[in-house]
Amino acid sequence: MHEESFYFNFIKPSPIREVFNRISKDKSIINLTLGEPDFDTSKHIVYAAIEALKKGETHYTTSYGIYELREAISKRYERLYNANFDPEEICVSHGSSSGIFTTLFSILKPEDEVVIINPYYVMYPSYVRIFRAKPVFVNSTFENKFKPDIAEIEEALTNKTKAVIVISPNNPTGGIYSERWFKAISDLSQDGHFFVLHDEVYESLAFEKHYSISQWADNNEHLISMSSCSKTYAMTGWRIGWVATHNPLLDTIKIAQNYVNLSLNSFAQYGAIAALNGSQKTVETMKNAYKQRVNYTYKRLKDMGFIINEPEGAFYLFPSVKNVAKSCVDLTYALLNIAKVGVIPGSAFGSAGVNHFRISCATSMELLEEGMNRIEENLDKIMKACSVKNLSRIDFI
Numbered sequence: 211m212h213e214e215s216f217y218f219n220f221i222k223p224s225p226i227r228e229v230f231n232r233i234s235k236d237k238s239i240i241n242l243t244l245g246e247p248d249f250d251t252s253k254h255i256v257y258a259a260i261e262a263l264k265k266g267e268t269h270y271t272t273s274y275g276i277y278e279l280r281e282a283i284s285k286r287y288e289r290l291y292n293a294n295f296d297p298e299e300i301c302v303s304h305g306s307s308s309g310i311f312t313t314l315f316s317i318l319k320p321e322d323e324v325v326i327i328n329p330y331y332v333m334y335p336s337y338v339r340i341f342r343a344k345p346v347f348v349n350s351t352f353e354n355k356f357k358p359d360i361a362e363i364e365e366a367l368t369n370k371t372k373a374v375i376v377i378s379p380n381n382p383t384g385g386i387y388s389e390r391w392f393k394a395i396s397d398l399s400q401d402g403h404f405f406v407l408h409d410e411v412y413e414s415l416a417f418e419k420h421y422s423i424s425q426w427a428d429n430n431e432h433l434i435s436m437s438s439c440s441k442t443y444a445m446t447g448w449r450i451g452w453v454a455t456h457n458p459l460l461d462t463i464k465i466a467q468n469y470v471n472l473s474l475n476s477f478a479q480y481g482a483i484a485a486l487n488g489s490q491k492t493v494e495t496m497k498n499a500y501k502q503r504v505n506y507t508y509k510r511l512k513d514m515g516f517i518i519n520e521p522e523g524a525f526y527l528f529p530s531v532k533n534v535a536k537s538c539v540d541l542t543y544a545l546l547n548i549a550k551v552g553v554i555p556g557s558a559f560g561s562a563g564v565n566h567f568r569i570s571c572a573t574s575m576e577l578l579e580e581g582m583n584r585i586e587e588n589l590d591k592i593m594k595a596c597s598v599k600n601l602s603r604i605d606f607i
């Protein structure tokens with residue numbers, strides 16, 4: 211780190227990337243670490259982008275997205291959630307990541323508080339700290355399926371609370387928040403004058419009904435929906451996301467977006483229009499494939515004795531290490547070095563994840579099957595290695 215990188219003091223490198231970088235050097239490892247769809251982007255989306263390139267759509271666009279794309283996003287909100295965002299109430303971003311960043315940039319000042327449910331998507335606390343604001347963690351537990359009661363959120367609110375972040379379907383836990391929960395947090399935000407930021411990048415991967423905060427937004431300017439094409443359309447590399455809200459704050463987000471990105475990728479936006487307006491058949495196909503993989507992996511792990519919540523959405527499982535190891539880091543090392551299977555220790559997602567590990571099922575059934583076979587065949591060895599007092603990880607490397 212360069213000593214003059216003042217803001218770097220507020221962020222930590224993603225532990226997921228660190229684990230991934232180590233694993234990706236060894237091809238014999240079955241890598242179940244990353245949330246990267248293994249499907250290719252559908253052809254009709256690719257062709258739309260190629261067509262745009264051929265037509266010369268290779269110049270700067272607005273920093274908040276071309277009108278046709280914002281219109282397509284607006285229509286999708288109406289189609290899926292009966293939510294009425296005017297295209298002007300939508301800001302396209304460079305993946306949801308830059309939308310999350312510019313939204314927090316637009317609402318936070320130093321000392322503000324942001325409620326984050328622990329375990330969390332690793333980027334959030336760092337995003338909040340960059341703006342010298344304070345993440346306030348509400349711990350969730352395996353027993354409540356990692357979804358704290360609204361009363362627990364209420365307890366964390368103070369007169370400094372600027373926002374509550376909810377991720378549903380959730381990374382890393384795979385949980386989905388209920389209609390009742392969303393209604394309650396929406397009511398609370400109106401009374402308490404804080405924002406609710408719903409990160410719904412896994413919205414198409416709900417195995418039960420997905421509720422979007424946008425469903426309550428018509429009468430509540432405190433609600434902000436953030437999503438992207440990344441997981442829904444297997445378009446992680448295209449970098450198209452968005453923020454939608456009725457709050458006039460959106461104008462500030464658009465200006466912030468101008469400073470951060472100047473323009474968005476022109477031809478990727480045309481691909482995104484084709485994705486949003488075109489056939490949604492592949493979205494359904496991918497969801498069913500993920501569901502099958504997640505259910506399969508869930509069953510295999512449960513049969514091996516892992517304690518694990520039933521999958522509800524996204525492509526993650528978040529099993530407990532309890533029956534197998536004393537620490538999630540020990541187990542991760544043992545899985546990696548004995549079974550040659552890469553997973554992420556739950557501690558990477560916050561203190562409430564410390565007795566768990568995350569498996570990503572965004573990979574083929576064959577690899578998942580092989581991964582589960584390797585864990586099963588080596589389970590005794592793994593448990594024995596993890597039972598050693600003062601286990602030295604050097605033993606494994």
Ligand SMILES: Cc1ncc(COP(=O)(O)O)c(C=O)c1O
Pocket residue numbers: 245304305306307308331377380381409411437438439440446450451
């Ligand atoms: C919960 C969550 N939010 C946001 C993102 C960022 O996605 P993107 O910037 O590709 O839209 C991810 C990526 O994995 C995620 O898991």
